[in-house]
Amino acid sequence: MGxxxxxxxFVMVFGGFILAGGHMSVILKSAPLELMIxxxxxxxxxxxxxxxxxxxxxxxxxxxxxxxKGPQKKDYLELLQMMFQLFQVxxxxxxxxxxxxxxxxxxxxxxxxxxxxxxxxxxxAFICDTMxxxxxxxxxxxxxxxxxxxxxxxIHAEEHMAQHAVQMAADxxxxxxxxxxxxxxxxxxxxxxxxxxxxxxLVAGALVGTMLGVFGxxxxxxxxxxxxxxDIDAEGRYLxxxxxxxxxxxxxxxxxxxxxxxxxxxxxxxxxxxxxxDKATKEIKKATAA
Numbered sequence: 001m002g003x004x005x006x007x008x009x010f011v012m013v014f015g016g017f018i019l020a021g022g023h024m025s026v027i028l029k030s031a032p033l034e035l036m037i038x039x040x041x042x043x044x045x046x047x048x049x050x051x052x053x054x055x056x057x058x059x060x061x062x063x064x065x066x067x068x069k070g071p072q073k074k075d076y077l078e079l080l081q082m083m084f085q086l087f088q089v090x091x092x093x094x095x096x097x098x099x100x101x102x103x104x105x106x107x108x109x110x111x112x113x114x115x116x117x118x119x120x121x122x123x124x125a126f127i128c129d130t131m132x133x134x135x136x137x138x139x140x141x142x143x144x145x146x147x148x149x150x151x152x153x154x155i156h157a158e159e160h161m162a163q164h165a166v167q168m169a170a171d172x173x174x175x176x177x178x179x180x181x182x183x184x185x186x187x188x189x190x191x192x193x194x195x196x197x198x199x200x201x202l203v204a205g206a207l208v209g210t211m212l213g214v215f216g217x218x219x220x221x222x223x224x225x226x227x228x229x230x231d232i233d234a235e236g237r238y239l240x241x242x243x244x245x246x247x248x249x250x251x252x253x254x255x256x257x258x259x260x261x262x263x264x265x266x267x268x269x270x271x272x273x274x275x276x277x278d279k280a281t282k283e284i285k286k287a288t289a290a
Contacts, residue, residue: 002065002066002067002224002227003066003067005223006066006220009219009220013215013219014027026201026204026205026208027208027211029205030184030204030205030206030208030209031208031212034177034180034184034205034208034209034212035212037176037179037180037183037209038173038176038177038179038180038209038212038213038216039216041176041179042169042172042173042176045169045172046058046165046166046168046169049165049168050161050162050165053158054158054161054162054165055165057158057159057161057162058162058163058165058166060162061159061162061163061166061228061231061232062166062224062225062228064228064231065224065227065228065231066224066227068231070230070231070234070235071120071234071235071237071238071270072270073269073270073271073272074116075116075117075120075238076238076241076263076266076270076271076272077272077276077277077280078114078116078117079114079116079117079120079123079238079241079242079262080241080245080259080262080263080272080277080280081114081280081281081284082110082111082113082114082117083127083242083245083255083258083259083262084255084256084258084259084280084281084284085110085113085284086098086101086110086127087245087249087255087258087259088255088284088285089101089110090131090249090255091254091255095135098131098135099135102127102128102131102132103128103132105118105124105128111124120235120238122155122235122239123238123239123242126148126151126155126239126242127242127246130144130147130148130151130246131246133147134246134249134250139250140250141247141250141251144246144247144250145243145247148239148243148246148247149243151239152236152239152240152243155239156232156235156236159228159232159235160229160232162228163225163228163229163232166221166224166225166228167222167225169221169225170216170217170218170221170222170224170225171217171222172217173213173214173216173217173221174210174213174214174217175213176213177209177210177211177212177213177214177216177217178209178210178213179209180206180209180210180212180213181206181207181209181210181213182206183206183209184202184203184205184206184207184208184209185203185206187202187206188202188203188206237265237266237267240265241262241263241265241266242262243265244261244262244264244265245258245259245261245262246258247261248261248262256281259277259281260277263277
């Protein structure tokens with residue numbers, strides 16, 4: 001939806017400008033150099049103010065914000081199915097039965113059967129590392145709860161830093177637009193003897209800098225940073241769904257109860273219904289019994 005939003009922004013802003021009698025030639029003539037000043041300064045400041053890993057993460061998350069929808073209902077249903085099957089193996093076969101799956105998830109038939117879980121950032125390691133720990137140490141459900149909370153916080157700490165860095169770049173864009181405009185006025189002052197038409201064109205070009213700074217901040221970079229934050233929160237909710245199931249497992253709950261705890265932790269819009277999950281688990285039971 002991000003690219004659709006970009007199209008809407010361009011059409012509404014510049015379409016309105018043209019309908020009001022404006023001429024795009026002035027903007028098109030000035031925009032390349034103004035964008036070089038504003039964008040280059042913003043990029044330089046972004047690099048100065050952040051470690052390189054945060055810089056790279058910011059670009060990666062920004063691109064993802066333009067294309068990603070976040071975990072959907074079908075993704076959560078697959079996750080619940082996968083955890084149900086994994087927990088069923090654990091209940092029936094014990095630690096030895098589950099060990100081959102969590103030690104080598106790339107080779108596990110269970111993990112292979114649910115591609116959306118494998119594609120999810122951090123999810124497989126989050127599940128496998130936690131189950132390895134619970135099998136090797138006598139942890140209480142409260143210990144596991146605290147462990148997973150800390151893991152989720154650490155996983156997203158760097159991503160939040162990247163999102164904050166992009167938001168700071170957006171906040172700086174209007175100011176850099178003013179810098180570009182002032183430079184345009186400085187340039188104009190050298191042409192005061194060349195007539196009103198010449199001066200008017202130079203002032204118009206300078207004002208394009210101010211417009212591009214504000215336009216870039218509130219039309220593109222700021223909304224992108226907002227979407228990045230929403231994506232990070234969505235990823236966090238996905239991991240918290242896994243956490244709910246694993247904590248329930250550590251309490252000794254049956255597999256079906258574990259995934260019900262997980263299902264109830266999902267927001268209503270994305271949550272599979274009880275009947276949908278019941279149907280999915282029955283299909284798994286039939287498949288494993290065959």
